[in-house]
Amino acid sequence: MLTQKRQKLIESYVNQHELCRVSDLSKMTATSESTIRRDLIQLEDEGLIKRVHGGAQSVKNFAHDVSQHIRFTLNHEDKILIARYAVKHYVHENDYLFIDAGTTSYEMVPLIASIAGVTIVTNGIETALSAVGHGINTILLGGKIKEDTHAIVGQAALEQMQSMNFTACFMGTNGIDRQGKLTTPDLEEAAIKKAAIAHADRTYVLSDSSKIGERNFAVFGNIKQVTVITTKLNSQHQGLLPAEVDLKEAN
Amino acid sequence: MLTQKRQKLIESYVNQHELCRVSDLSKMTATSESTIRRDLIQLEDEGLIKRVHGGAQSVKNFAHDVSQHIRFTLNHEDKILIARYAVKHYVHENDYLFIDAGTTSYEMVPLIASIAGVTIVTNGIETALSAVGHGINTILLGGKIKEDTHAIVGQAALEQMQSMNFTACFMGTNGIDRQGKLTTPDLEEAAIKKAAIAHADRTYVLSDSSKIGERNFAVFGNIKQVTVITTKLNSQHQGLLPAEVDLKEAN
DNA sequence: CCTAAAAGCAATCATTTTCACTCATAAATG
DNA sequence: CATTTATGAGTGAAAATGATTGCTTTTAGG
Structure with a gap:
């Protein structure tokens, strides 16, 4: 380079x-x-x-930590770990990937840049811009833009996905409950996730440990359909999950 | 060679x-x-x-960041004048507008924000982000992202437009030649523009005077189909245009 | 608060990549 | 035919990079 x-x-x-x-x-x-x-x-x-x-x-935003050393939120470090694990183990050359609009999936993009021939399909505008900036072949779904998350949702996006099949798809979640239900607060985003799972050979859910045991409004899938990638779990968290989960711990 | x-x-x-x-x-x-x-x-x-x-x-623009590029672009004052004229005269409440990915059309967005009930459809990512940020109901076309202009192009976008009709559509051009042909360097972007024109009741081409008399590779329409909005022209420029043009000079 | 381990750093050196310069060849010019 | 011009290849020099080493800062655990 x-x-x-x-x-x-x-x-x-x-x-x-x-x-x-x-x-x-x-x-x-x-x-x-x-x-x-x-x-x-x-x-x-x-x-x-x-x-x-x-x-x-x-240098632009100096309203931050005054101290002379860096300090991440635990969450952010986890996200990077998870993203790195996902790319390292589950992204290969010439893959067609679906990556949803979340922040953890976003961290995957720079790491994917060094893998040749990958095409990324996403409903996240920032994810798409980052991917293009890294020289990755990028397809953005079309449709309404959600004001808060900048995720693209709606019928047009769903239809567009009908004509695609993904080698793998990666998405975040806001909750994995005791029954293994994967949930998110927004119905329309859930619909996109559901469609992505349906059109992907394999699905990976990226979730830091804080999401384990949580529940939200819209269900988009079940843990049985997917592989969950998370950080090291303590026994308390493990108790909140069904037994049959396909779980990978990034480290 | x-x-x-x-x-x-x-x-x-x-x-x-x-x-x-x-x-x-x-x-x-x-x-x-x-x-x-x-x-x-x-x-x-x-x-x-x-x-x-x-x-x-x-040596020209170290602008990997397209949004930054938009801010420091050439003839910026002219573009704002044209955008203001276009919005003031041709955008009304509850309109469904198509706005393409150019820098001049981008300038229209903040001005549209104060008009109620407008829906914007665009193939420009930065345009879409700006519109959402201004609280405008926004639909982004889906498809491949062009690395240089961040415009969305391709079959998916074209198909998506098939189910839409626009009250008006606004687009830039890279050239208007003596025969009144409207041109742009990229074939796929031209296809999007062509489709937009076909699905719009009225089309407005935003062009600063530097584009008059220029010619590019891909033709997307003719001056007879559209209204051209430009800055004050000198007689030399006027000589380079067909006589029958519907021309508005912003000032 | 103190100390040991861990993490981060500058400095240095070897290796790889890229460059400037030179020379020989081939084509164009008079 | 001699001369100029453009080109490609080769060579040692320069620049960029990666790894190593010893030193400093930070963190963690009493």
């Missing part, structure tokens, strides 16, 4: 994520940490980012 | 791709890397490109 391209990628990643680790940038760009550090020094000289111990910080 | 032709090719390739490697150019032109390097040195001397280690970079 060309130096300039990599540095642009880094800049946009840092600005989008507000704060990130050297190791994440290294994974994303598939270069060594040495190179990332050199890039960060340059970018800091140009005033495009701010370097902090452990990584880099967006 | 002729040296000058090759250099033209290199220049346009670099500008289109924003950044590329010497090896890409070598493959594209079927010449040695030595020759490419010599060409790049010349082109850099002429200020047409910027050389970087491993390749060359467009």
